[in-house]
Amino acid sequence: MAFIFAATLLTLTPGLDTALVFRTASIEGPGQAVRAALGINVGCFLWGAAVAFGLGAIVAVSELAYNVLKYCGAAYLCWLGLNMVLSPRCSIGLVDVHPVKRENWFLKGVLGNALNPKVGVFYASFLPQFIPQGSPLVVWTFGLVAIHVLIGSAWSLTLIAATRPLGRFLRKAHVIQWLDRTTGMVLLLFAARLAYSQR
Incomplete structure (x- = not known):
């Protein structure tokens, strides 16, 4: 119960995942948003596997490993953000004469x-606190990650459902451009915060 409470607070705290799911649901519809949420969940399981098999501990204790992953992550977020800010779309490509290629969310x-790397450090430092001493590490790690993923999925579906009543408004050209640019700016802020963050 303590883990569920902590994981729920973590999930509800506005962050990159929330921004990606909300923006994708608003502009490209629930199908693409679900794909983005599934990708986020796979990322959680990848970090869960890293923690279960010891790689997360390396990121947690190695300055070099942490910094390499940190700057790669910041560069990726910066690339995503700049694309959205500099080249916002006017439509989602569903009714265009020349359809826009859909993003792989x-x-x-x-x-x-x-x-x-903050996800990795969080998992490496947070998950072990909830694993009973002497219990199988791999089983418990994946079990806790699965709980976190279920909570995250419920939150993502809530965000997706919240955009449905506003669907027609959110698909107007000026709204799509505004959402793209706003999400791009959010991603750039996350990139800067990640690049300058300390462990």
């Missing part, structure tokens, strides 16, 4: 989490 969800 599943992959972006995976990379957004997998390249964020």
